[in-house]
Amino acid sequence: MPSDDQIISFVLCEFVRGETRIEKYIYVSKHIKKPPKPKVAGGHKQFLEGETFTIHCRVPNDGLINFKWKYPPEVTNDSVEVSVVKTEATTTGSIVYQNITIRNATKKHNGVYTCLLTNTCGEEKDEFRKIFLEKPFLSLRDLAKGKLMGNANKSINIVIEIEAYPPVERTHFLKNDKYLPSNDLKYNVTTLANGDPKLRINDLKLTDIANYTLVAENKYLTKNYTVDLRVFTKPEAKLLNNRIIKRLENSEMNFACKVTGYPLPDVTWIFSNDEEHELSSTKSEQESLYAKTDYLKISVQASGVITCNAHNSKGEYFDSSTLLVYEINNGFGILQPLENWYSEKDSARKKCLASVYDYDNVSWLGSDGNILDDIVEYSNSTFSHIATLTLDPISMEHTGTYICRGLRKNSTEADFQNITITVAELLAPIIREPDSNKDEEAMEGRSIQLHCEAEGVPRPTIYWYKDDELISNNSGYKLFVDIVNHTIVNSTFEIENMQEKDNGIYECVALNNASELRRAYTLVLKAEKSYTPYVIVTAVIILVLLGMVAYLFTWKLKKQRELTKAGLLNFKSGNKKSFNPNLGIDEQADLLPYDEKFEFPREKLTFGKQLGAGAFGVVYKAEARGIINAEVTTPVAVKMVKRTADNMYIKALASELKIMVHLGKHVNIVNLLGACTKHIAKRELIVIVEYCKYGNIHNYMQKHREVFIDQLTDNAEKNLGKINKGFLNSVGTTGTHSDYFSSGNTKDTDHSLLYSGNSKRSGRKVSEGYIQQEWQTKYEGDYIYECHQPRPLTSGHLLGWAFQIARGMEYLANRKVLHGDLAARNVLLADDNVVKICDFGLARSMYNNEEYQKKENSPLPVKWLAIECMVDRIFSTQSDVWSYGIVLWEMFSLAKTPYPNISPTDLLRWLSDGNRLEKPPFADDRLYNVMLRCWHQKPTARPSFTELQEILGNFLEDNERNRYVDLNAPYNEMNAELMTGEDYLAMVCAPDYNNIVTPSPNYVNMAKSFFPATPTPKDQEGYLPMSPTSDQTKYMAHGTKFDFDSRKLNPRVSEASNVGSVITPLLDLNNLPARSGSESDHENNASTYLDKCIDDKKSDEVFEMKQTNTKNPQDNSAVTNPTYYTFDVENEKKPKEIANPYVNFANGSTVHLK
The missing domain is CATH 2.60.40.10 (Immunoglobulins)
Incomplete structure (x- = not known):
């Protein structure tokens, strides 16, 4: 009931029902109620500049409440976001709250924030202080101050106190800088209520002695705190010797005792026999805080027990071994020396000993097995039973065998040793x-x-x-x-x-x-004679010999310097230790080892005519006897450097040879056959490569412009070329459109490399954009038209070439080889419309050569170079892609000169302005788009060669594309078999643009040296670069011969005979072998060149092609012959008539060739 001073009045309430009356007084009183006490929370007290923080004010809902806030003095109202008052239901009622938020806080926001609640009866308040920090902090400590002691078999807690702002986000413990094992019950990591981490280690052992480190991280800082834990344990000792040790008297014996415990125990050595003797350790090696090994070295004089005693403050422990002394090896035998030869009347005494620890007794037996007690004396020493055999004087009758026998202890077994005594007559x-x-x-x-x-x-x-x-x-x-x-x-x-x-x-x-x-x-x-003349002659001879030695020594030093300068000092062994995986192979080709399996005897080479020569290089045609197993002699091309050439040119040829040795094989690149390096110290180096009569595709296209058949474009006004009469007649009579047929009159086919340059007969000068390099030579092919017209060239042939070039370049790129000079002049034409890339890898190594750069007129193939090559001398696989685009332009313009009206000095500015070559006349929009992608200004935006070969492959019919792919299958298999040793090309840096963006050193007057004044044009007789090709994996042959047996590589080719058909370069598009392999030829990253070239005495006619597949003659109007074998004339058959003389192309166009 309220007190009297609170009662304002009271009211009587009466209830009546019939005779029942109920009264109840209701008091009315006054009550003064203040607002409830607010609760203010603001998370972490600290804050950093630029942070956002929120402060909450909460109060129980108890009627009308008015929120007011007070801020630090420098805080203005407009810098504070105040939320609306909100109500939230709880299990005991409801609460009312309001928040304030400060964004991008600064130092002025440091201070006290107060929440006030007011009503008509008064006010209540609560406050929260925010502290501004100049920088974040992270502090770690523990009460043990970094050192903890524990006892074995107990548990211990490691608690690290953390103070940090911003708060710690991650923590973990390390043991001796290594992570604690997971799911191990020994270690238990938890977090205390205040956020401090705790590590509990159970069942303490010696191995728990370690440094335990807590690593704590917040948003800005990472700190470590290390606690050194020591565990007190009793010592343990273990002798590392056998329990029973047997040693010869006066020998030395070493004992080792490993002890553990904490504190680290002391070791005492004790030797016990009749009495105990304390010995001192020879040395001691401490391995950790709780383990060491003590060593004892003694001279064996007596038998006894050796004890290792370990002791510390927690107790002691010992381990023992028993030492037994022998007077003879193994405790039994006849004492040395075993002198068993005597002369008559000498005295012979032989002692036999048996250890008292292993034997009961010892005795001598005669050769008949009887005991010789009458001439034997028995005795004992401290360690042995002794039986002494005495023969005095010895006579001829004592010659014979004597046996020493020792009976083992507690056993019926015995050991025996024999001697044979020989007595010689006086x-x-x-x-x-x-x-x-x-x-x-x-x-x-x-x-x-x-x-x-x-x-x-x-x-x-x-x-x-x-x-x-x-x-x-x-x-x-x-x-x-x-x-x-x-x-x-x-x-x-x-x-x-x-x-x-x-x-x-x-x-x-x-x-x-x-x-x-x-x-x-x-x-x-x-009587003495005068030796003066002899002395003078001898002195003169000695002086002459010394002079010769000095001359030879000086000559050898000079040669060594020359070889070093030429990069040939370690030509054969290379320098593997200096091999740098961060550099490309073109920068360290001279470090590669040379494989002796490629060595070919110089005397088996018969040189023929000179094919071409440069300022420093020369190329001959030659016959090599036995370089290919299947033929007695093989035509080859021989590359050499002139004796007057600078060191850079002999080094270039040596590097080319080494790279070709390790490169591997592929159907679309040229291949090495052998080399003569025996006299390389005399700067005589011969590189033997494949030889072929057919030239490069640049010359080939020039000679076939008049007979070109355009199968891609629809421009009727374009000259589609002329077809010679022989071609039309053969088409009309045979019903086929194969480009090449064999005649019945055939001879052995030359197998040679398709190098060719500019013909003497053409009189053509080198284009303005490319000047013949003085370090290169070319030679003229043997392919001569004489009085005949050339055969037709079609768009289909060009597309096949483009696809194959992309495949060859893809192989080189995968093998980390840079070409650096890709152009139509460096693409060679072989049989069956197969093209091969040559001169890969030399260009960049020569451009970077210090001597080469010093020459003002050092020429470069500017019109084939990418922008980054001209600006920064950065040569990469991507710059090769640019050059590939120029090659496509050359092909579909039929060998026209790119940028004909632009000088090399203006070319860079013209290209940098975004200009590009116009679409060539015989390419459609799809092909031109491929070219434009290759010429993208950003190197990394250009397509890869893998993508290019896929794009160009889509232009071909499936059977044509598959044929080119299948031609490489045998090379993949051969390289997989021959791959041995270290893969040096896999070790080096790929010539990718991103790997080579750092500019090369030693650039002097770049613009001037890169764009020299155009020299007086010279007549170009041929093109054969003397360049070290880029290097690849180390493919070694399993012998000194190179086996290119066609029967191992192409089962479709029959046995070779002495007479064969003439195979011409191009292959009919429809008469293709069925596809048998995968489209990718990079499974083994290597291949082998096995194609064969045509007879050099046949003119450029349309020949009749022989049949090679007698089981399916309809599908074999053309021949694939990738080896050195030729076909029998008697087996040759003319091709069957083909009903469908049409060629289909990817754009849907169809061309009739009749």
Whole structure:
């Protein structure tokens, strides 16, 4: 009931029902109620500049409440976001709250924030302080101050106190800088209520002694705190020797004892036999805080027990071994020396010992097995039973075998050792040298030796007498004795300085117990002769020899310097230790080893005509006997450097050779056949490559412009070329459109590399954009048209070439090889419309050569170079893609010169302005789009060669594309078999643009040296670069021969005969072998060149093609012959008529070739 001063009034309430009356008083009182106490929370007290923080004010909902906020003095209202008042239901009622938020806080927001609640009865408040921090902080500590001690088999807690802002986000513990094992019950990591991490280690052991580190991280900082934990344990000791040790008396014995415990125990060594002796450790090696190994070295004198005693403050522990002393190895045997040869009347004593620890007794037996007690004496020493066999005097009857037997303890087993005693009959001395008395002369001041050899039984003793007086070593003379065997002895008497007093008679006396024998030397002083002429002659000879040695030494040093400068000092072995995986192969080709399997005898080369020459290089055609297993002789191309050439050119050719050795094989690149390197120290190096009569596709397209058939574009006004009469007749009569047919009159086909340059007959000069390099040579092919018109060239052939070039370049790129000079002149045409890339890898290595850059007129193929090559000399696979686009333009313009009206000095500016070559006349929009993608200004935006070969492959019919892919299958298989040793190309940096963006060193006057004044044009006789090709994996042959047997590579080709068909370069588009392999030829990253070239005596006609597949003649109007074998004339068949003479292309167009 309210008090009287609170009652305002009361009311009587009465309830009546019938006779029932109920009254109730209701009091009305006044009540004064203040607002409830607010609660303010603001998260972390600290804040950093730029952060956003929110402060909450909460209060129970109890009527009308008014929120008010007070801020630090420098905080303005407009910098604070105040939320609306909100109500939130709870299980006990409801609450009312309001938030304030400050964004991008600064130092002025430091201070107290107060929340006030007011009503008509008063106010209540609560406050929260925010503290501004200049920078974040992270502090770690523990109460143990970094050191903890524990006891074995107990548990221990490691608690690290953390103070940080911003708060710690991640923590973890390390043991000796290594992560604690997961799911290990030994370690338990938890977090306390205040956020501090705790590590509990259970069942403490010695191995728990370690440094335990807490790593804590917040948004800005990472800190470590390390606690050093030590665990007190009793010591343990273990002898590392056997429990029972047996050693020879007076030998040395080493003991090792490993002890553990904490504190680290001390070690005491004790030797016990009749009494105990304390010994000192020889050395001690501490391995950790709780483990060490002590060593003891003793001289074995007595048997006993060796004990290792380890002790610390927690207790002690010991381990023991028993040492037993032997007087003979293994405790049993006959004492050495085993001298078993005696002469009659000598005395022989043989002792046999058996260890008292292992044997009960020892005895001697005769060869009949009977015990010889009558001539044996038995005794014992401290360590052995001894049986002494005595034969005195020994006679011939004592010759024979004697057996020592030792009976083992507690066993019926015995050990035996035999000796055989030989007794020789007495023999009086015989003097073998001198065989009679001799006279000797000696020059004054010279030395002289007198020899005496005697034989007898027993072996004689030799004495020397001078004039009947005994000579000894201390009489001024020297005596030497050599015991030859049981019966022979040699003795030498020497006078070092012959004088007149040494004249006399010297006697050799051989004496044994049988008798004696004498021989005499009469020694006289010889008159001295003059040796002055001999001395002079000898001195002159010595001076001449010294002069020759000095000359040879100087010559060798000079040669070594020249070889070093030329990069040939370690030509064969290379320098693997200097191999740098961060550089490309073109920068370190000279470090590669040379494989001797490619060495070819110089005498088996027969040089023919010179095919071409540059300023420093020369190329010959040659015949190589036995370089290919299947043929007696093979036409080859031989590349050499002239004797007058600079070192950079011989180094370039050597690098080319090494790279080709390791490159591997592919159907669309040229291949190495062998080399002659025996005289490389004399700068004589011969590189043998494949030779072919057909030239590069640039020349080929020029010669076939008039007979070109455009199968891609629809421009009727374009000249589609002319077809010679022979072609039309063969098409009309055979019903086929194959470009090449074989005649019945055939001969062996040359297999050679398709190098060719600009023809002498054409008189063509090199284009303005490319100047013949002085470090390159070209040679003219043997392919001559004579009086015949050339055969037709079609768009289909060009597309096939483009696809193959992309595949060859893809192979080089995958093998980390840079071409650097890709152009139509460096693409060669082989049989079956197969093209091959040559001269890969040399260009960049020459451009980067210091000597090469110093030359003002050093030419570059500017019109084939990408922008980054001209600006920064950065050559990469991407710059090769640019060059590939130029090659496509050359092909579909039929070998026209790119940028014909732009000089090399203006080309860079023209390209940098975004200009590009116009679409060539015989390309459609799709092909031109491929070219434009290749010419993208950003290198990394250009397509890869893998993508290019896929794009160009889509232009071909499936059977044509698959044929080109299948041609490489045998090379993949061969390279997989021949791959041995280290893959050096896999070790180097790929020539990718992103790997080569750092500019090369030693650039001087780049613009001037890169765009020299155009020199006076020279007549270009041919093009054969003397360039070191880029290097690839190390493919080694399993022998000294190179097996290119067609039967192993192409089962469709028959046995070779002495007469074969002539195969011409191009292949009919429809008459293709069925596809048998995958489209990718990079499974083994290598391939082998096995194609064959045509007869050099056949003119450019349309020949009849022979049939090679007798089972399916309809599908074989063309021949694939990738080896050196030719076909039998009697088996040749003319192709069957083909009903469908149309060629389909990817754009849907169809061309009829009749």
